[in-house]
Every structure is written in C-alpha cells, then in structure tokens.
Amino acid sequence: MKPQNLGRQSPTSRKLTTGCEIIDGCLRGGFPCNSLTEIVAESGCGKTQLCLQLSLCAQLPISHGGLDGSALYLHSEFPFPFRRLHQLSRSFHQSNPSIYANHNDNPCDHVFVQNVNSVDHLFDIMPRIDAFVGNTKNRFPLKLIVLDSVAALFRSEFDNTPSDLRKRASLFFKISGKLKQLANNFDLAVVITNQVTDLVESSDGLSGLRIGNLRYLYSSGRRVVPALGLAWANCVNSRFFISRSNETICKENDESGRSSVSIRAQRRLEIVFSPHLPGSSCEFKITPEGICELQA
Amino acid sequence: MTETSRLPLSSSIRGKLISAGYTSLSSISSVSSTDLARDVNITEAEAFDILKLVNQISGSNGSSSLINGAKNAWDMLHEEESLPRITTSCSDLDSILGGGISCRDVTEIGGVPGIGKTQIGIQLSVNVQIPRECGGLGGKAIYIDTEGSFMVERALQIAEACVEDMEEYTGYMHKHFKANQVQMKPNDILENIFYFRVCSYTEQIALVNHLDKFISENKDVKVVIVDSITFHFRQDFDDLAQRTRVLSEMALKFMKLAKKFSLAVVLLNQVTTKYTEGSFQLALALGDSWSHSCTNRVILYWNGDERYAYIDKSPSLPSASASYTITSRGLRNSSSSSKRVKMM
Structure with missing residues (x-):
C-alpha cells in the first residue's frame, strides 16, 4: 500500500460546470469529481432541471468546465422527462456551436438513462457500472453518475420500526460506499438528489437536529428537513439545498388603472455542508434554455 | 535523568x-x-x-x-510533561485539551455532518508540520480517508494560511535572522501528508496492519488521522459481535502505534441516534464497547450558531467545552468569545 502524493496532484480537484456562472462561482467551479454531492429540495425547485443540465455539461471539453465525458442518469422518479432533456439539448447544441461544428452529434447521445425501481434493482445495476465505464466504445468515457432520487427508493419500502430503520441505514452506507468507490476508481462526479420532509416539532427534540451551516431550512415558507435522516447525512460529502419562495410582483397597469399580480418563483441554492466550501448561497432561475443566473 | x-x-x-x-x-x-x-x-x-x-x-x-x-509513575509523569502536543490553531480548544492533541494517545473526535470533523483532521495534518523553531513538532502526517471528504484544495488553503502565520511569527521573533531562514512552502506541506484513500473495510484493516511497518520506515510521522473510522463499518455487518471484535482489535493496534512511535492518533467518528429510556438520544457511532477504545473523546456540537467542542472522556483533563469557528484559513477561535473577553 502506497500513499498518494498530494503535492504532485493538481491543487484543485476537477469540477463539472453547472452552466450557470453564479452557481459555479458559489461552488468554486461546479460539482467536484471523486466526491458525492447531494442536492436536497422539495419538488418543483429544480433538482431534476439541474441534474439534466449537469448531464449535458459533462460532455463539454475540460477547457469549457466540462469533464469530456458522458453521463449516466439513474432515475427512480417517473416518468423521466425526455421531452425536457431534448429541449435542453437543442439549446445546448446551439449555445456551444464550436464543439458540435465538426460532427453532427446529438448531445443526447452521451446521456445514458436507466430506470431504478427499487433498492435491490439499484444493487443489481451498480456492479454493472464498472463494466459500463470500462466499455469505451463511446467517444466519451463515463464521468458523471446522477441518482434522481435516493428518497424515492426508500420512502415506500420501509416501516418506521427500529429494525427496519437499522436495515435501511445499513443500505444507505452500502449505496454510498459503492458510489464513492466508483467515484474514486474512475474520477467520477456523483450527484444524488433527495427530497425533504416537513418538520413537525416533537418532544424528543431530535427532529430539530442541526446539520450543517444553516440553522433552519425553509422552503415555500415551511420548515423542512432533508429526508432519510441523520444516517444518510453521514453518507454524502457535500449537501446543497435549493429553497423556493414565491415572490409576488405587482405591476401597475397604466391604461386601465388596474394592477396585475404575477408570481415569480425565487430559487436559491445554499451550501449546507461541504469539505471545501464555506457556507454561502446564490439565486438562480429556470428558463426554457435551462438554469441560468438572474439578470440584475 | x-x-x-x-x-x-x-x-x-x-x-x-x-x-x-x-x-x-x-x-x-x-x-x-x-x-x-x-x-x-x-x-x-x-x-x-x-x-x-x-x-x-x-x-x-x-x-x-x-x-x-x-517504569514508575514519577518517570512517566516527567515523560508525559515533556511530550509535545499538536496545536489545533484554536487557542480556546487547545486550552481545554491541555495544549493541543496529545501524542502517545488515541483521541476520538465525533459530531454531526458539517460540524467540522474533516476540517479538524486537515488542520492537524498541516499543524503537525510546524517546525520546532516555531513551537511545533516538525513531523509528518498520515491521513486515512475512508469517506472521500479530503479535498486537496482545502488542505492547500489551510497550509497557505499556516505558512503565512509562521512567517509572521518568525518575523516577529527574530527580525534580524529573517533573511536567512528557510521557509516552508505550502506545497511541501502537502507532500508531507501521506494520504491513503480506503474504499472498503477490508482495505482499512489491511492498512492499519501495515501502518507499523510504514511508520518504521517513516519515523517522523507524528500524527495518524482516520476520517472516519466508522464509514465502512456501518454497512454489511450483520454480525455485530464480529464487528465489535474487529474494531477493538483495530483500536488496540492504534494504541500500540501511539505508544511505540509516540505519535498522536486521531479517529474521527460519526454520530447516530440511540434509543434509551423511551427517547432517542444522540451518541457517537459504533456502540458502547467502542467507547472504551479511545483514551480521549471529544464531542463537537452546535450551540446556537456556534460550534462547540466538549471533552467527554479523558484520563487527565477535566471535562470542559470551548467554542471554535471554521474560517477560510482553517480552525480558529470563535470571534464572539474574543469579543466577550474584550468587553470584560
């Protein structure tokens, strides 16, 4: 067994751009390789949007912040948004004309989609990923694994009894261990999404357990906590939280004198914990072209 | 003598x-x-x-x-007093630890995700290299990463801050000799951290068995950090009695290493919930028998918006707590505690 020489490694690990400058700035370049990153948010905050965009960005050349690789998208929430991926890939193709100038590649060709129905199914799939990475018929090696979402796999199958919870925790560590091994062996970025649960104040005080930089997580005006509890929180390297709040904008309509009310969703990405990032946050919006920064 | x-x-x-x-x-x-x-x-x-x-x-x-x-206890006391300690860069934390993390001991540090366990690990692996002239140990570090949370860019950031602090210190102490001092470079600090990435518990056991030989060849290793001891032992162990045996054997090996090479062993641990007397309580992972395996035990927790460290177990130190904060430069005193001192 030989130690790795840290001095000879590049001082910053490879990062995968999100395609949004503000988020990249907040994350110091994007999602790190050889690391497990979790995105926690309630539905409709843009978890899947961000993951789809990352899957496309992975094929960007390294000079453009990508990983020069393909993406494997494991989805357990149905249906998979093929239409949306297609829409994103078209605008992705257009916004990166230099990369696709020489060949008539479709960006979708480098996003592999696999459904996951249950935890056992996931354990069937994961050993096959090794072979999949090794199989380099593709122009791009596999560089990103997305699991969207881990919560959907667990939320139906297990009871809230001590023995079931213990079994569940052991499975968390098994999944995380295997994914981290893949990430380490092939220098992959691994992104996992997770749902939230509403926080109900209880007498034992544990539901208010603080994990990470933020004292409370608020989304849509409710206090929430990431699903799957403390055991799962130990399994990820970084945790990001996307919150959503609706902002009402009143516009005075000059002609008729009446005012129209429009609601704009404010989405904010916050760093809950991460070994290499300080606590910070940034706002973004979702457009037909994907996730992008707010115009000032 | x-x-x-x-x-x-x-x-x-x-x-x-x-x-x-x-x-x-x-x-x-x-x-x-x-x-x-x-x-x-x-x-x-x-x-x-x-x-x-x-x-x-x-x-x-x-x-x-x-x-x-x-040996008699008198000699051992003298030896213990002369043993160097590794500073944590947070003087409040150092003072409750009796000057820092003690060599020859196994110290366990645990806390919730995001409390700063990995940050303390990286800080110690940098601080152990502070040369003797600056009051350090001038040693090297072994970092065993089981979780993949060690980030080179973060270690570099902390190393840079440490080098800056040392320059300031030496400049202050001997203004005249500053010119002919050989300065440490942040990259040298990274080179002196022996980093092992461990991907399964079998690898972890094998590595711990190999450490004795490795340290015999690299005598200036003064700290061994395991981040975290727990991760691989929370999966795939149906037989908990077997897990306990494997872990206590590992703990004994660490204890032996600490005594033989008079180095500090720092084991980072996760927390879990424990069901006692009808309610769930937070406790360090790996169970009750594991809690006997370490000489010192430090628990990290949130108190309001501040991070605190609490000495849960130590044969020589009184139980006490101190606040600390994590800055871009690494572990430091909590700013509010220094404000409090100023106000008094």
Whole structure:
C-alpha cells in the first residue's frame, strides 16, 4: 500500500460546470469529481432541471468546465422527462456551436438513462457500472453518475420500526460506499438528489437536529428537513439545498388603472455542508434554455 | 535523568536527595547513614533504608525495577510533561485539551455532518508540520480517508494560511535572522501528508496492519488521522459481535502505534441516534464497547450558531467545552468569545 502524493496532484480537484456562472462561482467551479454531492429540495425547485443540465455539461471539453465525458442518469422518479432533456439539448447544441461544428452529434447521445425501481434493482445495476465505464466504445468515457432520487427508493419500502430503520441505514452506507468507490476508481462526479420532509416539532427534540451551516431550512415558507435522516447525512460529502419562495410582483397597469399580480418563483441554492466550501448561497432561475443566473 | 531519580523511593525523599547533591548511586553509597541523614534532613532510620536499597541495587547490576521495562509513575509523569502536543490553531480548544492533541494517545473526535470533523483532521495534518523553531513538532502526517471528504484544495488553503502565520511569527521573533531562514512552502506541506484513500473495510484493516511497518520506515510521522473510522463499518455487518471484535482489535493496534512511535492518533467518528429510556438520544457511532477504545473523546456540537467542542472522556483533563469557528484559513477561535473577553 502506497500513499498518494498530494503535492504532485493538481491543487484543485476537477469540477463539472453547472452552466450557470453564479452557481459555479458559489461552488468554486461546479460539482467536484471523486466526491458525492447531494442536492436536497422539495419538488418543483429544480433538482431534476439541474441534474439534466449537469448531464449535458459533462460532455463539454475540460477547457469549457466540462469533464469530456458522458453521463449516466439513474432515475427512480417517473416518468423521466425526455421531452425536457431534448429541449435542453437543442439549446445546448446551439449555445456551444464550436464543439458540435465538426460532427453532427446529438448531445443526447452521451446521456445514458436507466430506470431504478427499487433498492435491490439499484444493487443489481451498480456492479454493472464498472463494466459500463470500462466499455469505451463511446467517444466519451463515463464521468458523471446522477441518482434522481435516493428518497424515492426508500420512502415506500420501509416501516418506521427500529429494525427496519437499522436495515435501511445499513443500505444507505452500502449505496454510498459503492458510489464513492466508483467515484474514486474512475474520477467520477456523483450527484444524488433527495427530497425533504416537513418538520413537525416533537418532544424528543431530535427532529430539530442541526446539520450543517444553516440553522433552519425553509422552503415555500415551511420548515423542512432533508429526508432519510441523520444516517444518510453521514453518507454524502457535500449537501446543497435549493429553497423556493414565491415572490409576488405587482405591476401597475397604466391604461386601465388596474394592477396585475404575477408570481415569480425565487430559487436559491445554499451550501449546507461541504469539505471545501464555506457556507454561502446564490439565486438562480429556470428558463426554457435551462438554469441560468438572474439578470440584475 | 539522574540515577537517584530512578530509585524506588517516595518523591519527597528523592527530591531531597537530589537537591542535596546526591545524584549518583556511588555518591550515596560512599557516605555513612548518619552523614546522609544530616545532609538530606531525614531520620537516620530512613537514611539506613536508603543505603540498604542503594547497596542492593548496585550489587545487582543496577537494574532498579522488578520487571524489566517497568517504569514508575514519577518517570512517566516527567515523560508525559515533556511530550509535545499538536496545536489545533484554536487557542480556546487547545486550552481545554491541555495544549493541543496529545501524542502517545488515541483521541476520538465525533459530531454531526458539517460540524467540522474533516476540517479538524486537515488542520492537524498541516499543524503537525510546524517546525520546532516555531513551537511545533516538525513531523509528518498520515491521513486515512475512508469517506472521500479530503479535498486537496482545502488542505492547500489551510497550509497557505499556516505558512503565512509562521512567517509572521518568525518575523516577529527574530527580525534580524529573517533573511536567512528557510521557509516552508505550502506545497511541501502537502507532500508531507501521506494520504491513503480506503474504499472498503477490508482495505482499512489491511492498512492499519501495515501502518507499523510504514511508520518504521517513516519515523517522523507524528500524527495518524482516520476520517472516519466508522464509514465502512456501518454497512454489511450483520454480525455485530464480529464487528465489535474487529474494531477493538483495530483500536488496540492504534494504541500500540501511539505508544511505540509516540505519535498522536486521531479517529474521527460519526454520530447516530440511540434509543434509551423511551427517547432517542444522540451518541457517537459504533456502540458502547467502542467507547472504551479511545483514551480521549471529544464531542463537537452546535450551540446556537456556534460550534462547540466538549471533552467527554479523558484520563487527565477535566471535562470542559470551548467554542471554535471554521474560517477560510482553517480552525480558529470563535470571534464572539474574543469579543466577550474584550468587553470584560
């Protein structure tokens, strides 16, 4: 067994751009390789949007912040948004004309989609990923694994009894261990999404357990906590939280004198914990072209 | 170390002997019991006993202890006091730890995700390299990463801040010699961290078994950090009794390493919920039997918006807590505690 020489490694690990400058700035370049990153948010905050965009960005050349690789998208929430991926890939193709100038590649060709129905199914799939990475018929090696979402796999199958919870925790560590091994062996970025649960104040005080930089997580005006509890929180390297709040904008309509009310969703990405990032946050919006920064 | 200080006598009498100038066995055996009693200011019977003892020892070839290699507590206290400690860069935390993480001991540090366990691990692996001239150990570090949370860019950031602090310190201490000092570079600090990435518990056990040989070849290793001891042992273990046996064997190996090479072992641990008396409580992972495996135990927790460290178990330190904060430069004193001092 030989130690790795840290001095000879590049001082910053490879990062995968999100395609949004503000988020990249907040994350110091994007999602790190050889690391497990979790995105926690309630539905409709843009978890899947961000993951789809990352899957496309992975094929960007390294000079453009990508990983020069393909993406494997494991989805357990149905249906998979093929239409949306297609829409994103078209605008992705257009916004990166230099990369696709020489060949008539479709960006979708480098996003592999696999459904996951249950935890056992996931354990069937994961050993096959090794072979999949090794199989380099593709122009791009596999560089990103997305699991969207881990919560959907667990939320139906297990009871809230001590023995079931213990079994569940052991499975968390098994999944995380295997994914981290893949990430380490092939220098992959691994992104996992997770749902939230509403926080109900209880007498034992544990539901208010603080994990990470933020004292409370608020989304849509409710206090929430990431699903799957403390055991799962130990399994990820970084945790990001996307919150959503609706902002009402009143516009005075000059002609008729009446005012129209429009609601704009404010989405904010916050760093809950991460070994290499300080606590910070940034706002973004979702457009037909994907996730992008707010115009000032 | 004088010959007299090794005698199996009460510390007060030994102190008197040494202060009277009787430092060697021959100097004691050459005087009469009356003279010895007068010089050292003890009773003649006591002096007689001392002479008998000294003659006995010098007759039996000078081996002062019953069992070979045994030491008395007095010597051990001296040794312990002379042992260096690794600073955490947070003086409040250092002061409750008695000056820092102690060498020769196994220290366990646990807390919830995001409390800063990995940050403390990286900080210690940098701080152990602070040269002796700056009050450090000038050693090297072994970092065993089981979780993949070690980020080189973060280690570099902390190393840069550490080098800056050392430059400031040496510049302040010896203004005239600054020019001909050889400065450490942040990249050298990274080179002196032996980093092992461990992907399964079998690898972890194999590595711990290999450490003895590795450290024999790299004698200047002064700290071994395991981040975290827990991760691989929370999966795939249906037989919990077997897990306990494997873990306690590992703990013994760490204990042996710490004593043999007088280095600090720091084991980072996760927290879990424990069901006791009808309610769930937070506790460090790996169970009750594991809690006997470490000499010192430090628990990290949130108190309001501040991070705190609490000494849960230590044979020599009183239980106390101190706040700390994590800045871009690494672990530091909490800003509010320094404000509080200023206000008082």
